[in-house]
Amino acid sequence: MEMNFRLALLWTKVLVATAALLFGVHTHAVVITYDSVLDSDNVSTSAVAGATVVDFNDNTCGAYAACSGDFTIVSGSSRGLYAAPFVTAANSPDTTNYLSVPNPIRNGSALFELGTTANYFGLLWGSIDRYNSIAFLSGASVVASFTGQSITRPSAANGNQTAPSTNTYVNFFDLPSFDAVRLISTNFAFESDNHAFATVPEPGTLSLLAFGLLGLVLIRRRVQ
Numbered sequence: 001m002e003m004n005f006r007l008a009l010l011w012t013k014v015l016v017a018t019a020a021l022l023f024g025v026h027t028h029a030v031v032i033t034y035d036s037v038l039d040s041d042n043v044s045t046s047a048v049a050g051a052t053v054v055d056f057n058d059n060t061c062g063a064y065a066a067c068s069g070d071f072t073i074v075s076g077s078s079r080g081l082y083a084a085p086f087v088t089a090a091n092s093p094d095t096t097n098y099l100s101v102p103n104p105i106r107n108g109s110a111l112f113e114l115g116t117t118a119n120y121f122g123l124l125w126g127s128i129d130r131y132n133s134i135a136f137l138s139g140a141s142v143v144a145s146f147t148g149q150s151i152t153r154p155s156a157a158n159g160n161q162t163a164p165s166t167n168t169y170v171n172f173f174d175l176p177s178f179d180a181v182r183l184i185s186t187n188f189a190f191e192s193d194n195h196a197f198a199t200v201p202e203p204g205t206l207s208l209l210a211f212g213l214l215g216l217v218l219i220r221r222r223v224q
């Protein structure tokens with residue numbers, strides 16, 4: 001009887017400690033990477049398995065639940081308005097339809113609603129300008145945002161239409177849970193293609209979970 005009580009107490013302590021590790025210590029450090037793969041049209045796309053991808057090729061917002069605001073879906077380039085993102089791995093511009101924000105208003109933004117939640121987002125972003133920014137929303141709240149200046153390597157963000165540094169696939173991992181993405185540009189233009197979103201287990205969470213489970217196994221062995 002006493003043994004059962006002590007065992008139950010021990011299990012409770014372990015579960016509380018594990019929960020604290022998982023939910024208490026956890027912080028959102030967004031990880032930005034630039035890896036990608038080529039899709040069948042030779043356009044950079046997400047390397048994340050199972051991600052929902054919107055390629056805009058059928059002139060719609062595809063798998064997004066809704067899209068609204070100041071945007072256009074175009075192909076090719078129009079001087080002073082938009083230029084096709086350059087795909088470094090294919091050494092050629094994106095020849096498919098892609099998204100350009102703003103259009104027709106010079107200072108505008110567009111909202112893309114997922115219809116679900118995610119913690120990963122990727123997009124082919126090119127050319128990256130310092131006046132481009134991306135915001136992730138949960139309901140009406142902005143949970144994370146980045147300017148073009150903050151994500152380029154090196155931080156040129158000068159809109160160069162062929163440079164790898166300003167035409168790249170950008171992956172945002174470990175985002176706070178979001179259900180919409182807002183693309184903002186105070187001038188022409190924020191061009192993008194192959195938007196991708198998914199819920200990806202966070203490496204930090206996985207290691208903490210593994211640590212917690214290991215603790216459970218060890219403690220269980222000791223009490224047996």
Ligand SMILES: [Ca+2]
Nearest residue numbers: 055096097193
């Ligand atoms: Ca496309």
Ligand SMILES: [Ca+2]
Nearest residue numbers: 127128129189
């Ligand atoms: Ca641009």
